[in-house]
Amino acid sequence: DDxxxxxxxxxxxxxxxxxxxxxxxxxGVQKRQLHQWMLSCELGLASGVSLPRGVARVKQEIGAECLxxxxxxxxxESRLQRExxxxxxxxxxEVGINEEYRD
Numbered sequence: 001d002d003x004x005x006x007x008x009x010x011x012x013x014x015x016x017x018x019x020x021x022x023x024x025x026x027x028g029v030q031k032r033q034l035h036q037w038m039l040s041c042e043l044g045l046a047s048g049v050s051l052p053r054g055v056a057r058v059k060q061e062i063g064a065e066c067l068x069x070x071x072x073x074x075x076x077e078s079r080l081q082r083e084x085x086x087x088x089x090x091x092x093x094e095v096g097i098n099e100e101y102r103d
Contacts, residue, residue, distance in 0.1 A: 009052055009053075012041075012052040012054050013052060013053060013054035014054070015054065016052070016053075016054025016055055016058045017054060019058050020057065020058060020061060020062070023061075023062050028069050028073075031062070031065065031066045031069045031070075032066065032070045032073055034058070034066045035063070035066035035067050035069070035070040036070070038055060038058060038059050038063055038066065041055045
């Protein structure tokens with residue numbers, strides 16, 4: 001398990017370094033996807049996994065730009081989101097879509 005974790009950390013760091021090399025070539029769509037990738041990496045923090053160094057570097061250098069593009073993009077709830085929200089409301093739960101998790 002330790003060897004696998006080490007290999008994954010190296011792979012993520014390489015991916016992050018290449019991402020920074022190519023950042024000026026990314027379209028708005030790709031930068032919005034980068035925001036979602038960084039967000040998914042951060043979600044691992046809740047399970048006790050630390051944010052890989054490379055991801056932290058990408059977030060530091062272009063995270064704000066990616067978030068701005070993501071936040072400024074109009075979105076529409078999917079049918080699945082509406083169905084889940086309806087089911088939760090029926091169960092008496094408060095429903096809200098977190099802006100960072102839009103598709």
